């Protein structure tokens with residue numbers, strides 16, 4: 001009996017099957033041989049929300065949820081946050097190695113040279129209400145780029161793929177800044193290629209009539225590190241969306257629009273905005289016990305807490321907490337940090353959270369920093385998207401290069417009606433189905 005295998009006995013038939021085990025997994029397709037009769041379709045695995053299902057083999061990001069470990073291409077996240085810029089990290093997750101000095105220099109220039117968006121984008125932007133949520137604007141504008149770059153549909157051409165990756169890394173911050181300026185009724189500020197990636201983003205957001213915008217270097221570096229921390233996170237919900245849509249060979253703009261939509265959900269990237277609303281609702285530390293009671297009664301969730309993979313402290317949350325102090329040294333202390341720290345302390349000592357292994361995740365402290373830096377809560381998830389851009393593209397690229405991948409099309413366990421005959425309208429009586 002091969003060691004890397006397991007034997008399953010089907011008690012319905014008494015037949016035993018030996019399934020190979022590779023990299024800690026069995027192939028779900030190997031279950032299909034398990035039948036009760038020749039007509040039987042064969043066994044499938046039922047796994048709502050993919051709680052225990054690997055959709056792909058990947059070499060980009062490793063997470064050990066029990067130990068709170070996060071590595072991009074083998075490099076620990078705390079070392080990358082300490083020493084890397086976001087563009088350096090983007091190169092790493094996309095290419096598998098840290099760039100050389102000349103590679104990074106050329107990469108930085110190349111991204112800067114593609115930061116301007118096509119002329120139709122400002123016109124499309126004018127069509128949005130002032131109060132349109134920046135995530136819906138960003139998703140729409142990224143999808144609109146699909147019309148500006150029709151060649152992007154050639155997803156199997158490595159040179160075409162690479163050019164779209166450069167354009168998306170370069171232009172998503174521009175689109176984000178344009179959406180923000182539009183929401184404030186301010187004229188858009190074109191990208192400034194003389195500035196670094198994140199300084200240019202801040203300039204497009206906040207430049208007024210000064211000849212050249214000077215970002216505070218501490219804040220620019222803090223935001224760049226936040227982009228590094230958000231760059232990738234293996235098969236999270238929005239990356240799963242990127243892969244599922246990308247598996248149909250849709251172009252990367254339409255594909256990323258779907259990933260942005262997935263990220264906008266309050267259980268995912270939208271949580272950073274919800275954390276600020278939660279802290280506003282709590283109002284002061286002495287109101288925390290009452291709020292914790294609400295959470296434990298199931299009335300609401302403690303936003304920014306819990307994670308599908310981390311059953312320990314999200315390593316990114318710890319780094320973000322340390323960045324907070326650097327930012328507040330410039331901006332002044334955001335009083336919400338004191339409520340958040342008190343909330344974390346109380347929660348981590350409470351049996352409800354301890355039993356469920358609920359710890360602060362990446363979204364718990366990030367919004368507090370963003371707010372201190374002058375960002376409105378509505379743009380917090382857009383900032384998450386700017387960071388995750390590199391990861392989505394790296395995962396999309398890995399998907400297309402993987403010979404084991406095909407169009408994503410899950411099975412189902414059907415529990416609906418058996419075959420029945422059509423009933424003409426005048427014979428349906430009063431019953432009918434309850435309106436949905």
Ligand code: SDX
Nearest residue numbers: 233236267268269271301302303304305306307308356361
């Ligand atoms: C991100 O996947 C990624 O990698 C995502 C991300 C990334 O970088 O891409 O890390 C970014 O999305 C971080 C998560 C941001 N979301 C939030 O902070 C929203 C609040 N968190 C929860 O909604 C929840 O923790 C999830 C969605 C993050 C994870 O949900 P799971 O894995 O489906 O867990 P679950 O809902 O089944 O919870 C298990 C138990 C339940 O209680 P019981 O039914 O067992 O009694 O824990 C409870 C849940 O009710 N629970 C919470 C809770 N999270 C889980 N209870 C209160 N507050 C919470 N936040």
